[in-house]
Every structure is written in C-alpha cells, then in structure tokens.
Amino acid sequence: MYYLDEPYVGKKEKKYLNQCVTSGWISSQGPFVKKFEKKFASYIGVKYAISCASGTAALALLFKTLKLKKGDEVIMPALTFSADGFALLQSGAKLIFVDCFPNSFCVDTNAVIKKITKKTKIICPTHLYGFPADLDNLKKICKKKKIYLVEDCSQASGTKYKGKKVGSFGDFNIHSFHNKLIASGEGGMITTNNKKLAKRFEYLKNPPSVNRPEEMDGFKEISLNQRLSNLHAAVGLAQLERxxxxxxxxxxxxxxxxxxxxxxxxxxxxxxxxxxxxxxxxxxxxxxxxxxxxxxxxxxxxxxxxxxxxxxxxxxxxxxxxxxxxxxxxxxxxxxxxxxxxxxxxxxxxxxxxxxxxxxxxxxxxxxx
Ligand SMILES: Cc1ncc(COP(=O)(O)O)c(C=O)c1O
Structure with a gap:
C-alpha cells in the first residue's frame, strides 16, 4: 500500500527513546524536551520555542495566551484544518473566514484586508500543504493595524518564504508533529520572539503542582496540563535532526x-x-x-x-x-x-x-x- 504520509522512524529515534527508558526520564521533566525546544527555535530562527501536547493544544492555549474575548474578531482562511476553526469557536471570539488566492492553497491578502475592522485582533494564515502564505504583506498590514499575526505552520516545518523559515514572521506561531514533516507521535510547538507571550504560554500549559510548587497553597488561574512528554520530545528531536x-x-x-x-x-x-x-x-x-x-x-x-x-x-x-x-x-x-x-x-x-x-x-x- 502507498499511504498518504507514512513517517520514517529510524535508528536515531530508537537510540533516543532507549535513553529515556534506561534513564527513567519519560515524563515532560526529562532532558529531551528542552533540547528539542532549543534546537527547534534555532532551526526556525526565533528566540523561543515552547513545546506542548499537540498543534490543537498550541492553538487553544495561544488564543488563551492572547486573551481573546467575546467580540474580538479573528480572520482565517476557510481552507484550513478543522482545529483552527474549532479552537477559535471555543475561545468565544468571532470567526471571519476568507477565500484563498486563485490557484493557491493560501489566504488571499486582499480578501483579508477587506475584512479588517476595529475589532480584528488576529490574522491567522495557514501554510497549507507546506506552501507559504503571502507573509510580507500580511506582516505589513498587521504591524500597521496593530493586529497579531499568528502563522499556522503545522504542515510547513522547514518551508521558506524569501529565504526565511515560516514560523519566524508572526508574533506567535503554531506547529504540529502529528505525522507532519516532523512526526513525534503526537506533539506541538509554538515559536515566538516575544518573551512575555512565551512565558505566559509556558504558564498556561503547566498545572501548578509540577512546575510551580509555590502556588500549591494559592491557585491563581486555570492552567491545564498540555505538556509534551520526554518520549515524544526524543522522537521529535531525532526527526528534527533529519x-x-x-x-x-x-x-x-x-x-x-x-x-x-x-x-x-x-x-x-x-x-x-x-x-x-x-x-x-x-x-x-x-x-x-x-x-x-x-x-x-x-x-x-x-x-x-x-x-x-x-x-x-x-x-x-x-x-x-x-x-x-x-x-x-x-x-x-x-x-x-x-x-x-x-x-x-x-x-x-x-x-x-x-x-x-x-x-x-x-x-x-x-x-x-
Ligand atoms: C493546519 C493544521 N493546523 C492544526 C493542526 C492540529 O495539529 P494536531 O493534530 O497536532 O493537533 C493540524 C493537524 O493536522 C493542521 O494540519
């Protein structure tokens, strides 16, 4: 059978997984998580890469990180994966779908411009099938109008636009590792140069008990576990190296x-x-x-x-x-x-x-x- 996107899993994945099992470090506290994040940030060309359980988790947490609320508007292509639309529906913000360019998998920048209002908070292009969106123009508009640019790079790890990797243009960008260019079993990542956003994302993906013992006597905010395990990070790192x-x-x-x-x-x-x-x-x-x-x-x-x-x-x-x-x-x-x-x-x-x-x-x- 010739399948759509069967991943290649080789000796390196086995070697790194073996290191997890023999050391006993299998949870998200293990060393591969930080190694994978550091190498991914450097590969994409950003300051921060923070892992999480999936691309969907990255989207949901990102909308929370950006404090989306009812009445805010988010513009995204109608031609994208369900998770973009679902995560946004769940956030309570208003979803604005737009068309893609003719003969293209990516969102039509002119259609986006027509839909911008005072309530627009995020523009969220998807680099569908690994084709990059019109990033220069989208970035210019977002900067001018003070709107967040969020790239969905789930299908595009390693895609380049004018020589630079996607995931390094937006304010806050999401990646998926479910049978994608990097296949870690399950997994996701966000990339950003914004330290404050990165820290808040890290906070929201961790319940207090593991990473913030000081909060155990005084919970402040909902933070549900969306961490990546050391096992998944080990496979992810091996895949990134290939x-x-x-x-x-x-x-x-x-x-x-x-x-x-x-x-x-x-x-x-x-x-x-x-x-x-x-x-x-x-x-x-x-x-x-x-x-x-x-x-x-x-x-x-x-x-x-x-x-x-x-x-x-x-x-x-x-x-x-x-x-x-x-x-x-x-x-x-x-x-x-x-x-x-x-x-x-x-x-x-x-x-x-x-x-x-x-x-x-x-x-x-x-x-x-
Ligand atoms: C464009 C896009 N966004 C988001 C996701 C969600 O990623 P995950 O399956 O890791 O939750 C996917 C997954 O296929 C995707 O293709």
Missing amino acids: LENNIRKKNAMAKIYNDIFKKSKFIDFIKPKKTERVVYWRYTIFLDKKINRKKFIKILKRSGIITRETYLPLHLHPIFKKKKKLNLPNCEEIGKYGLDIPSGVNLKKKNIIFIANKIVEEAKKLSKK
Whole structure:
C-alpha cells in the first residue's frame, strides 16, 4: 500500500527513546524536551520555542495566551484544518473566514484586508500543504493595524518564504508533529520572539503542582496540563535532526510528480513561486472536472494507492452553518476537485513513478466515461 504520509522512524529515534527508558526520564521533566525546544527555535530562527501536547493544544492555549474575548474578531482562511476553526469557536471570539488566492492553497491578502475592522485582533494564515502564505504583506498590514499575526505552520516545518523559515514572521506561531514533516507521535510547538507571550504560554500549559510548587497553597488561574512528554520530545528531536534530508526527498518526489503530471490534460497542480521553498507535506492534484473523484479514489485503491479528498472548506461544514452562504469560490474549487496523493518520505523513486503513471492513466480513462 502507498499511504498518504507514512513517517520514517529510524535508528536515531530508537537510540533516543532507549535513553529515556534506561534513564527513567519519560515524563515532560526529562532532558529531551528542552533540547528539542532549543534546537527547534534555532532551526526556525526565533528566540523561543515552547513545546506542548499537540498543534490543537498550541492553538487553544495561544488564543488563551492572547486573551481573546467575546467580540474580538479573528480572520482565517476557510481552507484550513478543522482545529483552527474549532479552537477559535471555543475561545468565544468571532470567526471571519476568507477565500484563498486563485490557484493557491493560501489566504488571499486582499480578501483579508477587506475584512479588517476595529475589532480584528488576529490574522491567522495557514501554510497549507507546506506552501507559504503571502507573509510580507500580511506582516505589513498587521504591524500597521496593530493586529497579531499568528502563522499556522503545522504542515510547513522547514518551508521558506524569501529565504526565511515560516514560523519566524508572526508574533506567535503554531506547529504540529502529528505525522507532519516532523512526526513525534503526537506533539506541538509554538515559536515566538516575544518573551512575555512565551512565558505566559509556558504558564498556561503547566498545572501548578509540577512546575510551580509555590502556588500549591494559592491557585491563581486555570492552567491545564498540555505538556509534551520526554518520549515524544526524543522522537521529535531525532526527526528534527533529519528534517532537511526529508525536505530534499519531498522536493525530489514533487519534481517527479510535476514532470509526469504536466504532460496530462486531466491533472493539474500548484507550482511554487521562485521565492518559496515548499516542503510538500502532502502533494495535491486537481482532477479534470469530468472525473468522478469518489470513483477515482476507489479505482486507485485497487492498485494500493491511498488518496484523500482535499479539505472541504470550513464554512461548508454543519458546525459552521451560519457561514454557509459565504461566497469563497477559490477554496470551494480546491475542496471540490483536489486530491491528496501519497507523499511520504519512505516512497522510492520507482514507487512515485508508478503512482504518477497510474494516476495519469486512470484519469484519462475516467475523463472519457
Ligand atoms: C493546519 C493544521 N493546523 C492544526 C493542526 C492540529 O495539529 P494536531 O493534530 O497536532 O493537533 C493540524 C493537524 O493536522 C493542521 O494540519
């Protein structure tokens, strides 16, 4: 079977896990947590990286750290992972969905500008599938209007925008390690240059008993455990040490896919700009409109090729039903015709060629039916 994003777990992960088990340091108090944070901060190019239990936990805690309240507005793309929308719904703030640029996975800056009001507190672009958002312009707007910029880099560890890593532009940025470019089992991180925000995030992810014994006789604020364990950090560090190698493999994979798909009339894909280093968490194709996507998925599965429909934009889900009537044609188009195809680092060149040729062949057949 060729899966979507099977992680590579090697000798280094085993070595570091072994060190946890033999030393007995398996909880979040163990040394790998700080080592992973320090190395991640230096890799992204920020002063602070603070780990937590997941990308979702990072989002929820971040909204709490920034003291979002009812009436505040947060602008985010409708084409993103559920956790962004869910964490925001839970915060009580007002969610403003906007479209992405045409032929892009990322939020349309002009659409964002149109939605800014006096109540806008955060703009939260997602670097979807490892493609970077329009960071220079988003950053300029946020600075001018005194709005927080929060990058969702969950699918984009190592993505570069004009030579700099994503996760270093925003005020406060989130990362996920659930089968992403870094796969630590579960896990998340925030990156920031703001010491005050970093400290508050650290406070909120720790209940008093472990890190603040002085508070045991006088609790001050709710802080629920959202820590990363030493075991997860050990795997995360091993993965981080291999990240650049994995990004090279992902780009080699994308080149093979691009070269084969560009010869097909029935398959399209998004090309990165010269100023971007895309990490291809997942490689996504767009099927000719005549092709029945569900049927296509079933046919590919018979050859062992696992594919998945691209995200249905959040405004079209029942939980966001009040937003159903929004007109966001670019992301709706992606949601309708997009297909994620196997993109894991374990795929060999011959596997990638087989998958691509099969996709081209079946797309041609189905487009005629
Ligand atoms: C864009 C995006 N944001 C947030 C998350 C949430 O991360 P986690 O699964 O670690 O909670 C994910 C996870 O896939 C994601 O893709």
